[in-house]
Amino acid sequence: MAELKKEFLNVYSVLKKELLHDPAFSLTEDSRNWVERMLDYNVPGGKLNRGLSVVDSYKLLKELSSSKKGAQLTESEIFHSSVLGWCIEWLQACALVLDDIMDSSHTRRGQMCWYKLPKVGMIAINDGLILRNHVPRILKKHFRSKPYYLELLDLFHEVECQTVGGQMIDLITTLVGEIDLSEYSLPTHRQITVSKTSYYSFYLPVACALLMTGEKLESHSGMKDILIEMGSYFQVQDDYLDCFGDPEVIGKIGSDIEDFKCTWLVVKALELCNEEQKKILYDNYGKKDPESVARVKDLYKTLKLQDVFEEYEKKTHEKLNKSIDAYPSKAVQAVLQSFLAKIHRRLK
Template sequence: MAQAAAAAANGAVVDGSGKGDLKAAFIQVYSRLKSELLEDPAFDYTNESRQWIDKMLDYNVPGGKLNRGMSVIDSYKLLRQGNLLSDDEIFLGCALGWCIEWLQAYFLVLDDIMDNSHTRRGQPCWFRVPKVGLIAANDGILLRNHIPRILKKHFKGMPYYVDLLDLFNEVEFQTASGQMLDLITTHEGEQDLSKYKLPVYNRIVQYKTAYYSFYLPVACALLMSGENLENFIEVKNILVEMGTYFQIQDDYLDCFGDPAVIGKIGTDIQDFKCSWLVVQALERANESQMQILSENYGKDNETCIAKVKVLYRELHLQNVFAEYERSSYEKLISSIEAQPSKAVQDVLKSFLHKIYKRQK
């Protein structure tokens, strides 16, 4: 399996068109990791418990776009500057990518319970599946505990093993803290727009999204490359800023994007989200416009949603976003090009261009 994965992934390196091959290789590694977890000697599985974990993993881990996980092997390939990767390198890069996907699944399973959500990735949230319910809370804990099991099995002999453990623990703490900020800012039943200010928004995004979605994949690739993360503080800052840029773009597309293009129907307005758009509106609104926001934001009603969107247009938030995007992109490119390593520049530009073309 490892040889097949390496052949597929290295094919992508050679001709630059093998993205599908790389994804196929990545999926192969998931199957192996799942099989290993279902035979973990630390727990004496019954047939029923093994079937439960098998179903739970397939339902929650591999169903997304896999961008975070695949970014590890993408970044590692760029850091290697075109050198072919060995079977072991491909497998280890994919395994680390899957650890991030496991982390994502853990966050989402618990986040859906906290938000009382109904659907995730086009299907019912795991806790809403018949016979699951709040067993999903324990499943989330198991998903989190699978990560050190994978790391122990495949990375324990590596010189960067302890650094990997520290990295995942720190990023999990940062993300959970960001979730806490989000939850206490948007208490259900306590809708208070006065809390929605740009510094609050930036802190939530930085901790809840940017660290695990942008910094973690690159940090994993750097550790695999034998680098010391203490030497890449500026790279971390750039990736966190990129994560903020990504979330602001996501908030913009939630309102103004074409659902056929972005693949979802926006709900930030009716969900009373601390969105970049409402933060910008609150900074610009006059007294009557503030009244419109107060009366309509957070209402799951088409008329109320439409009034908020009209107000966003009156405040020219599309132009505000365009200017933010232009200046942010220029700043990021300047920071990236100041990095002394061409390989690191390539990694960062790859991330930035994926974000920038998302709405084009």
């Protein structure tokens, strides 16, 4: 894994160099230095799970579909699967840069949010757009001669539309919630998480790998359903860790309570609390002061939401395992099991 990550990071350096000298972007020396700093700060600093998952998934699919068991990937295959992985990491960086501004976040990946840095501020909005516009340039340079190029473009467009749509629902729901917390429900939470998280974090990496093997995505709708469900599970974990996780481990200070987010925790709390407890939630949820946040967290503990989450995680893990075991393709099964193993009982 260490060697794979090293090779993956080497591909980042290649792509960065290409983009900094891409004639499609008219950069002065100062702006080129800015973009390079912005890329290094925002793109490679995370766990890189989404990007590496493309390489892992392609490797598993190729090995288990090949007549030569244990066949190694060629340098070209490693490079191209890594390039697709970085396209996802670029989209992730764009989403995080803009999301942090919209949420007024302070830290990300163990460091100050990009927009919080001196002299950056709202320039970060344009930086997010630059990151987003890098992706089609990367795809065109490295995949336009591939038979699946148009399908790749369509896939990235579909996923991006789903993601920004999910973000919009999230933001609008927050505004409605400022008036009436009862608008928050499990169906609303699921709609947000499926669009905002499942598509680009789970479906996109595997879909990219499948296209590289020559498969047609319409032949694997069942795989998509499983990955969407897995992404929903991942977001519930994220909601839980935002409240109960260690900031030193997860790399950020949780702010979902202050930001009035429609999280799994607040939805479950609304389901479980009595009228007196509901008043505590209404009076304190979404307020910035530490005392109000503490009251909400105390209520979560009183409602034993940590135990409720553990039960949810156990049942969801069992359900996903059954769905994966029933999938007809052994190669796809292996990919899905690999994804599930990475997120089950995660701490960050």
